[in-house]
Amino acid sequence: MTTVIITRPQPVVAQAAAVYQAAGLQAVQAPCFDVVTNPSVRAEWLRLPADVWVILSVHAMTHALQLAPDWQPPAATRVIAVGPAVVQAWQQRFSHPIDCHPAMNSEGVIELLQAAQPQSVKILTTLGGREAIRQHCMADAISYHQVNTYLLAPLPVEAALRPAFDDPSNAPVLTATSVGILQQLQASLSESLWAMVLTWPLVVGSKRIAQAAEQMGFSVIKQAASPRDAHMCQAVLAAKESLNRIAVCDECQSEFYEQSSKMTLLCPECAHWLYGHENCDHNFAKGRCKKCYWDGSETDQISSIKKG
Ligand SMILES: [Zn+2]
Ligand SMILES: [Zn+2]
Numbered sequence: 001m002t003t004v005i006i007t008r009p010q011p012v013v014a015q016a017a018a019v020y021q022a023a024g025l026q027a028v029q030a031p032c033f034d035v036v037t038n039p040s041v042r043a044e045w046l047r048l049p050a051d052v053w054v055i056l057s058v059h060a061m062t063h064a065l066q067l068a069p070d071w072q073p074p075a076a077t078r079v080i081a082v083g084p085a086v087v088q089a090w091q092q093r094f095s096h097p098i099d100c101h102p103a104m105n106s107e108g109v110i111e112l113l114q115a116a117q118p119q120s121v122k123i124l125t126t127l128g129g130r131e132a133i134r135q136h137c138m139a140d141a142i143s144y145h146q147v148n149t150y151l152l153a154p155l156p157v158e159a160a161l162r163p164a165f166d167d168p169s170n171a172p173v174l175t176a177t178s179v180g181i182l183q184q185l186q187a188s189l190s191e192s193l194w195a196m197v198l199t200w201p202l203v204v205g206s207k208r209i210a211q212a213a214e215q216m217g218f219s220v221i222k223q224a225a226s227p228r229d230a231h232m233c234q235a236v237l238a239a240k241e242s243l244n245r246i247a248v249c250d251e252c253q254s255e256f257y258e259q260s261s262k263m264t265l266l267c268p269e270c271a272h273w274l275y276g277h278e279n280c281d282h283n284f285a286k287g288r289c290k291k292c293y294w295d296g297s298e299t300d301q302i303s304s305i306k307k308g
Contacts, residue, residue, distance in 0.1 A: 002026065002172070002236070002240045004174075004236050005028050005164065006030065007031065007176055007181045009152065010035065010155065014029065019229040019230060025237075032188070033155060033181070033184060034155055035059050035150050036151050038063070038067075038148050046071050050077065050121055051078065052121045053123075053124065055079065060125050060150060061089055079098040081100040083100055086098075105206060120144075120145070123144070152180065157185060157188055165193055173240065175203045175236065176205070198218055201259075203222045205232060206227060247265070250265040251274065251302065252270055254295040263275065263277065270302060274302070
C-alpha cells in the first residue's frame with residue numbers, strides 16, 4: 001500500500017488524512033505547523049471599514065472570529081475569498097455575499113480587485129506569503145490594511161516520519177500545500193534525513209510550490225489541480241501509477257518497478273548483489289514482491305555470489 005505523508009496544519013490534518021484513506025492510501029499525519037490566534041491583533045482593527053475584504057484562508061476567518069466574536073462586514077463591503085473552502089466556511093457563518101475566482105490563488109484575487117476597483121482593501125491572513133496582492137494594492141494606490149489573525153507555530157515532525165526513514169526501500173509520497181511547509185520540514189530535520197526526504201516523490205498544490213521544491217532539490221514533483229485535499233489525493237494516485245512503471249531486469253529477466261531500484265536496468269535484488277546497492281526489503285505475495293515487483297528469479301551468477 002502506498003504511504004502518503006500529510007503535512008497540513010494540525011487543525012485540519014485529520015480531515016485531510018481521511019480523504020486519502022478513503023482513496024485506499026495509507027495516510028501518515030505529520031503536521032508541520034499548529035495554527036494559533038495572533039495575540040497582538042486588536043478587535044478594532046478587524047472592525048475598521050474597507051471597500052473590499054479579502055480572506056485568504058479558513059484559518060484567517062475563524063481566528064478573526066476568535067478575536068472579535070461579533071465581527072461582520074458592513075452591508076456595502078465586497079468580500080473576496082481565495083478559494084471555495086473559504087466560501088463554504090463563510091456561508092456557514094454569514095449571509096453576506098462572497099466571491100471567489102476559479103484560479104484559487106493570489107492572481108485570481110488580483111483579477112477580482114481589478115474589476116472591483118476599491119479605494120481600500122483589508123486582507124485577513126497570516127505573516128508572510130501572498131506578497132503579490134500587497135504589491136498590486138501599492139501599485140494601484142489602494143489603501144491596504146493587512147491583519148494577521150493567526151500565526152503558524154512550527155511543530156516537530158521527525159517522530160511522525162520515523163517509520164518512513166527506517167524503511168528506505170519503501171519511499172512514501174510527500175504532500176505539501178505551501179512553500180512554508182517544505183521550509184519547515186527542512187528546518188526541523190537533520191541534513192541526512194532531509195537528503196532522504198528529497199528523494200521522495202512530492203505532490204504539491206500549486207505551480208509556485210513546485211518551483212520552490214525544484215530549487216530545494218526534489219526530483220520527482222507532481223502538481224495537483226489545486227491545494228484542496230480531493231485534488232491533492234487525485235494527484236497522489238496519478239503519481240503512484242507513474243511510479244509503478246515496470247522495467248525488465250537485464251540480469252534475472254524479472255520485471256520490477258523502475259522506482260524501486262537505484263539502477264535503471266537491474267532489479268533491486270541484482271543491483272544489490274552485483275553492485276552493492278541497498279536491496280529491497282522484499283515482501284512476497286502471490287510470487288512477487290509487493291514493493292519492487294521482483295518475481296524471485298535468480299541467475300547462476302547471482303546464486304554463486306550469494307553462496308560466497
Ligand atoms: Zn534482477
Ligand atoms: Zn522487493
